[in-house]
Amino acid sequence: MKDEVTREERVTKLKGLGCSRKRVEDARFTQGKGNYVDDINLPGMLTGDFVRSPCAHARVKSINTDAAMALEGVVAVLTAKDLEPLGLHWMPTLAGDKQMVLADGKVLFQGQEVAFVVATDRYIASDAVELVEVEYEELPVIVDPFKSMQSDVVLREDLDPKAPGAHGPRKHHNHIFTWEVGDEAGTNAVIDDADIVAEESMYYHRTHPCPLEPCGSVASMDKVNGKLTLWGTFQAPHVVRTVASLLSGIEEHNIRVVSPDIGGGFGNKVGVYPGYVCSIVASIVTGVPVKWVEDRMENLMSTAFARDYWMKGKISATKEGKITGLHCHVTADHGAFDACADPTKFPAGFMNICTGSYDIPIAYLGVDGVYTNKAPGGVSYRCSFRVTEAVYFIERMIEVLAIEMNMDAAELRRINFIKKEQFPYHSALGWEYDSGDYHTAWDKALKAVDYDGLRKKQAERVEAFKRGETRSIMGIGLSFFTEIVGAGPVKNCDILGMGMFDSCEIRIHPTGSAVARLGTISQGQGHATTFAQILASEIGISADSITIEEGDTDTAPYGLGTYGSRSTPVAGAAAAMVGRKIRAKAQMIAAYLLEVHDDDVEFDVDRFVVKGAPERFKTMGEIAYAAYNQAIPGLEPGLEAVSYYDPPNMTYPFGAYVCVMDIDVDTGVPTINRFYALDDCGTRINPMVIEGQIHGGLTEALAVALGQEIAYDDMGNCKTGTLMDFFLPTAWEVPNYETDFTVTPSPHHPIGAKGVGESPHVGGVPCFSNAVQDAFRPFGNRHTNMPHDHWRIWKAANDLGMHD
Amino acid sequence: MTKQIVTMTVNGEKKEVLAEPRELLIYVLREKMGMTGPHVGCETSHCGACTVEIDGKSVKSCTMFAAQAQGAEIKTIEGLGSPENLHVLQESFKEHHGLQCGYCTPGMITRAHRLLIENPNPTEEDVRFGIAGNICRCTGYQNIVKSILSAAAELNAAKEAAQ
Numbered sequence: 001m002k003d004e005v006t007r008e009e010r011v012t013k014l015k016g017l018g019c020s021r022k023r024v025e026d027a028r029f030t031q032g033k034g035n036y037v038d039d040i041n042l043p044g045m046l047t048g049d050f051v052r053s054p055c056a057h058a059r060v061k062s063i064n065t066d067a068a069m070a071l072e073g074v075v076a077v078l079t080a081k082d083l084e085p086l087g088l089h090w091m092p093t094l095a096g097d098k099q100m101v102l103a104d105g106k107v108l109f110q111g112q113e114v115a116f117v118v119a120t121d122r123y124i125a126s127d128a129v130e131l132v133e134v135e136y137e138e139l140p141v142i143v144d145p146f147k148s149m150q151s152d153v154v155l156r157e158d159l160d161p162k163a164p165g166a167h168g169p170r171k172h173h174n175h176i177f178t179w180e181v182g183d184e185a186g187t188n189a190v191i192d193d194a195d196i197v198a199e200e201s202m203y204y205h206r207t208h209p210c211p212l213e214p215c216g217s218v219a220s221m222d223k224v225n226g227k228l229t230l231w232g233t234f235q236a237p238h239v240v241r242t243v244a245s246l247l248s249g250i251e252e253h254n255i256r257v258v259s260p261d262i263g264g265g266f267g268n269k270v271g272v273y274p275g276y277v278c279s280i281v282a283s284i285v286t287g288v289p290v291k292w293v294e295d296r297m298e299n300l301m302s303t304a305f306a307r308d309y310w311m312k313g314k315i316s317a318t319k320e321g322k323i324t325g326l327h328c329h330v331t332a333d334h335g336a337f338d339a340c341a342d343p344t345k346f347p348a349g350f351m352n353i354c355t356g357s358y359d360i361p362i363a364y365l366g367v368d369g370v371y372t373n374k375a376p377g378g379v380s381y382r383c384s385f386r387v388t389e390a391v392y393f394i395e396r397m398i399e400v401l402a403i404e405m406n407m408d409a410a411e412l413r414r415i416n417f418i419k420k421e422q423f424p425y426h427s428a429l430g431w432e433y434d435s436g437d438y439h440t441a442w443d444k445a446l447k448a449v450d451y452d453g454l455r456k457k458q459a460e461r462v463e464a465f466k467r468g469e470t471r472s473i474m475g476i477g478l479s480f481f482t483e484i485v486g487a488g489p490v491k492n493c494d495i496l497g498m499g500m501f502d503s504c505e506i507r508i509h510p511t512g513s514a515v516a517r518l519g520t521i522s523q524g525q526g527h528a529t530t531f532a533q534i535l536a537s538e539i540g541i542s543a544d545s546i547t548i549e550e551g552d553t554d555t556a557p558y559g560l561g562t563y564g565s566r567s568t569p570v571a572g573a574a575a576a577m578v579g580r581k582i583r584a585k586a587q588m589i590a591a592y593l594l595e596v597h598d599d600d601v602e603f604d605v606d607r608f609v610v611k612g613a614p615e616r617f618k619t620m621g622e623i624a625y626a627a628y629n630q631a632i633p634g635l636e637p638g639l640e641a642v643s644y645y646d647p648p649n650m651t652y653p654f655g656a657y658v659c660v661m662d663i664d665v666d667t668g669v670p671t672i673n674r675f676y677a678l679d680d681c682g683t684r685i686n687p688m689v690i691e692g693q694i695h696g697g698l699t700e701a702l703a704v705a706l707g708q709e710i711a712y713d714d715m716g717n718c719k720t721g722t723l724m725d726f727f728l729p730t731a732w733e734v735p736n737y738e739t740d741f742t743v744t745p746s747p748h749h750p751i752g753a754k755g756v757g758e759s760p761h762v763g764g765v766p767c768f769s770n771a772v773q774d775a776f777r778p779f780g781n782r783h784t785n786m787p788h789d790h791w792r793i794w795k796a797a798n799d800l801g802m803h804d
Numbered sequence: 805m806t807k808q809i810v811t812m813t814v815n816g817e818k819k820e821v822l823a824e825p826r827e828l829l830i831y832v833l834r835e836k837m838g839m840t841g842p843h844v845g846c847e848t849s850h851c852g853a854c855t856v857e858i859d860g861k862s863v864k865s866c867t868m869f870a871a872q873a874q875g876a877e878i879k880t881i882e883g884l885g886s887p888e889n890l891h892v893l894q895e896s897f898k899e900h901h902g903l904q905c906g907y908c909t910p911g912m913i914t915r916a917h918r919l920l921i922e923n924p925n926p927t928e929e930d931v932r933f934g935i936a937g938n939i940c941r942c943t944g945y946q947n948i949v950k951s952i953l954s955a956a957a958e959l960n961a962a963k964e965a966a967q
């Protein structure tokens with residue numbers, strides 16, 4: 001047979017690894033045919049709605065549901081009393097704590113779920129919520145974690161104050177855990193003896209992932225078959241199934257959890273919320289499907305927040321600027337319940353990556369988790385388990401040290417970077433960085449923006465300002481970050497005891513197309529497009545002929561889901577491995593068909609060829625057909641495989657960002673003139689999708705650095721419960737970003753990919769913040785806290801006497 | 805509450821629905837007419853996920869009662885193109901990666917559609933200002949802006965070719 005098509009054309013046709021394949025998801029989304037939770041409409045479906053607490057801390061004296069129940073169309077009103085016999089009035093959190101599903105005797109934060117109304121439509125449910133009478137006796141409110149640790153007021157009366165928590169001993173009745181990593185005595189000794197020491201305290205404010213689609217679920221208990229189906233906004237559907245089974249006592253095979261299309265997650269949809277539990281119970285009680293979808297206010301006030309870290313740092317260096325030690329202490333405000341979504345052994349996530357991209361010989365990290373009267377959470381908002389906090393901390397400490405030493409912050413970074421030849425690098429706080437080439441990335445970035453030229457311009461601007469010729473100052477924000485993603489090795493990463501592997505299974509059809517299913521779930525990342533690319537290159541079937549399915553626990557293999565940039569490092573690896581299993585069998589089939597020994601054929605793009613005789617080959621299509629239709633001695637029919645991938649290590653993407661900003665000192669308005677982002681995420685699967693992720697992550701970073709905040713008053717009232725008060729940038733505030741890259745593959749990932757979704761957020765926040773702070777550096781600024789909204793920027797200028 | 809019949813034309817089809825005076829247009833479209841393209845992101849007129857076109861204007865359909873749409877001509881994302889014949893904007897969003905999770909997309913494209921009717925030759929600034937009522941949490945807007953500008957160019961080229 002003569003092959004008319006060139007090898008290059010065959011590669012192109014695969015649409016495999018490395019090409020900017022257009023997304024297959026977009027056809028339905030652009031036509032309004034996505035299928036999100038709120039689009040599900042089942043016959044006889046009821047609507048659930050919450051009665052929520054207006055108080056941040058109060059005893060619930062009584063709940064009277066009579067008037068609500070009397071309203072036509074109301075089917076049920078559930079309170080903790082109704083859930084108690086089922087053991088469902090409390091539920092476990094992902095952090096080993098427990099959380100009230102419905103108020104059990106008291107409420108601990110404003111917006112807490114008190115009762116669940118079930119009615120025939122959303123309007124009647126809302127009316128009934130108003131009719132439920134709750135009598136509260138207010139208790140003293142604590143919104144400050146430092147005060148909480150001093151206070152006699154016991155927030156969590158359900159906990160034995162003397163008993164240890166999930167992460168060891170507790171120092172106080174409002175204390176959750178102490179977590180320590182590194183050598184404190186050694187670090188202190190180094191710092192005490194050092195030539196130079198810089199100290200700083202910084203507050204990484206509370207914020208919220210706020211995906212455009214709020215959280216929700218639809219539960220349908222089929223009493224005839226004893227099967228529960230639960231659709232919901234779940235970033236980890238398999239974990240939800242296991243938790244639902246453990247909580248309800250329904251056997252796991254009788255629960256089907258489905259994550260349909262998800263309208264953004266960013267960490268907000270990892271946890272289990274009372275609404276999910278209540279919709280399940282309500283469906284079991286009423287025997288019909290029950291939908292619960294929160295509104296935006298409920299989303300911002302009650303579902304998982306992010307950050308809220310009070311960080312204190314000390315960094316020491318030699319006179320030449322070589323860092324010798326780092327000490328960090330964090331007071332972590334977790335709100336009313338510890339509902340972080342971190343691997344069990346890491347109560348402060350991967351905060352111990354806080355030595356950053358620098359070769360720091362000795363370090364210590366201590367974290368104290370504290371309860372307050374604020375919403376529970378502490379999720380990773382577009383980051384891998386507190387990495388955003390860690391990178392912000394070290395990138396600010398570097399800037400502060402540069403100020404202390406009167407040194408250029410770019411140069412200070414350069415002399416402290418871990419060198420290329422030091423990888424795999426063992427950090428002082430216990431990580432093994434897989435690969436990196438920081439100097440190359442940094443030099444490329446600084447050259448791209450003409451760093452020296454920028455500094456010259458900035459100096460000229462300072463002079464012009466001092467001469468009174470302008471009221472605008474210029475900031476150059478730098479950041480260099482190392483992410484730690486792809487959780488993670490089962491030996492040290494689990495959530496609620498479930499090991500954090502992931503999975504892929506594939507079935508090749510006789511005519512050479514395929515369906516593959518994974519344990520992850522896309523929330524906009526484009527898995528249906530990119531996973532097919534990995535498989536296409538591994539198996540030699542065009543990505544267009546491979547359907548990707550995720551999110552249905554009845555069909556997909558078990559996996560821990562999508563968050564912490566783990567899809568590519570873990571499930572993506574499983575996809576590559578499953579492809580290799582298929583290829584191994586295909587090789588035997590090809591050899592049989594070509595009547596040669598297995599070792600005499602080799603894989604080439606989309607076929608197996610006889611070594612040294614490329615005109616003799618079998619395409620993957622031919623091989624698939626034979627797999628089903630030809631009796632091959634010693635081989636089972638069929639062509640399918642499954643792979644569960646337990647990663648040997650995390651992956652460590654990195655990047656170098658530069659932001660150039662003007663600030664009007666009289667209005668406090670920042671203008672971003674340039675943003676350059678260099679990302680190294682190892683092997684690049686789809687450059688178009690990577691760039692999209694970077695634009696999005698940087699925009700969420702801009703939001704957090706420049707204004708987005710969940711704020712409370714002293715009474716525990718959430719002041720930022722609507723999009724009027726909670727800053728989401730629009731097209732008007734957002735710049736165009738310049739993206740760039742280097743490629744340093746991960747040595748342990750089957751295709752060398754590292755993951756990218758969260759890098760731009762992790763690196764972006766310090767970059768925007770450093771730009772603001774750098775603008776004020778020539779005028780005496782050392783550190784000011786985020787978010788740098790117009791008022792705070794104006795105030796920074798005012799505090800430095802720039803309005804005099 | 806007493807329901808009343810509301811009559812409107814949705815994507816060229818005459819529709820009659822029974823709705824209470826307090827029912828928001830977005831819910832009537834989504835839950836009574838099966839138009840689940842427009843989404844709900846806030847119910848407070850901030851996010852634009854619910855954007856539809858009413859009598860030639862972009863409207864956030866969480867901001868008006870269905871009863872106020874009596875007699876109105878409504879266009880939703882479902883009425884913009886067909887699977888065989890996508891609207892230029894739909895093609896362009898696919899081509900330039902103008903969407904990720906897709907939740908903002910129907911509102912965004914519907915808004916862009918009206919914008920390009922009102923201003924067929926927008927600058928980048930015009931586009932950014934023109935879609936500032938529509939929030940996207942995923943894309944950072946860069947590719948959305950690119951998609952809209954490219955669609956504008958294509959529509960103009962087609963117009964020129966037709967003349």
Ligand code: FES
Binds near residue numbers: 848850864
């Ligand atoms: S839902 Fe209408 S503007 Fe947000």
Ligand code: FES
Binds near residue numbers: 943
């Ligand atoms: S694509 Fe997700 S909100 Fe725009």
